[in-house]
Amino acid sequence: MSRYYVVTGAAGFIGSNIVAGLNARGVTNIIAVDNLKKGDKFRNLVDCEIADYLDKHDFIDSLRAGAFDGYVDAVIHQGACSNTMEHDGLYMMDNNYRYSVDVLEFCIEEAIPMLYASSAATYGASSVFVEDPRYERPLNVYGYSKILFDRVLRQRWSELTAPVVGFRYFNVYGPREDHKAGAGSSVAYNCFHQYRKEGRVKLFEGCDGYGPGGQLRDFIYVDDVVRANLHFLDHATTSGIYNLGTGRAQSFNDVAAAVINTCLEAEGKPALSLEALQQAGLIEYIPFPDVLKGKYQSYTQADISALRAAGYDAPFHDVATGVGRYCTQLLAAAG
Secondary structure, eight states, X not given: OOOEEEEETTTSHHXXXXXXXXXXXXXXXXXXXXXXXXXXXXXXGTTOOOSEEEEHHXXXXXHHHTTTTXXXXXXXXXXXXXXXXXXXXXXXXXXXXXXXXXXXXXXXXXXXXXXXXXXXXXXXXXXXXXXXXXXXXXXXXXXXXHHXXXXXXXXXXXXXXXXXXXXXXXXXEOSSOXXXXXXXXXXXXXXXXXXXXXXXXXXXXXXXXXXXXXXXXXXXXXXXXXXXXXXXXXXXXXXXEEEESOSOXXXXXXXXXXXHHHHHHHTTOOOOOHHHHHHTTSEEEEOOOGGGTTSOOSBOOOOOHHHHHTXXXXXXXXXXXXXXXXXXXXXXXXX
16 A cells, blocks of 8 residues: 655645655655645646645545545645735634644544644744743734644644654745745845846845844755755654754845845856945845834744754754855756
8 A cells, every 4th residue: 555745835835845855865655735726836846756736625625534544654734824914814724723733633643743834933022932932922813823733732742643843944045936926935035036137135224223134034045944854754753843943043134145146256256245235236225114013023043952952963054055055046047
């Protein structure tokens, strides 16, 4: 009897990179689950090998009907709406929270591992990023949809029949995010395309005590996210919820500089300091949008102590290295 890995959100940004990561190991017995109503996401799976594709709603119905009983080795659950500006709470709670509960119930019944995507948005207004309810203060319904599942999982630790591991992703960037172009895509992606189109990058002016472009985030390259997921797929022996960032906050200025300097070097020009980029008008600053005030994390930095204690010791790319590598790929794709 054939058994499969299920990857939900498989046509999305992180999900498709995980499918590609499994393929790189020679794993193709993958059931890819997603909602392709936004059809251009199919491009993320074109170069991937999978055993089958299911629409999210068909998958949930099949789970509830027992169609997958005995056929699944593990579920890597990435399916969610990650738009922090989505205000439809009914949709967010069904798509992010209830969907996750359905998957959890299946994994408990089948005694199979579940890896799932939580989010740094669970911390929201907090300035401490430790996996502890005292520091969980989401600013939007997306963050709440994620934290509610984390909290329900904590209440059910004793019911688990196999490891369940949640990753609180910080600011992920990298290949296969074209379908998110705009507000949903990474800072690196937006900076790259803005620079290629306009010859400059625009960042927000200072807010919350930070200078122009000085807001700090923990930016993590998607390859590092995939590596961590596959490590725990192989080695998880206990359940847990872990921050998945680099453990180092870097500024939006750092990202913009990495993008521009990669493009300059590709043109045979020397890299420039941040000050030189500013003086040359290659980085400009625009007023901070009113719509984001009170809903914006000006600082995030993952405390990765628990992740390390759980046995994950691989290094992470810093912004200069990861963004540089990503932009080199984007330049190659652009021809």
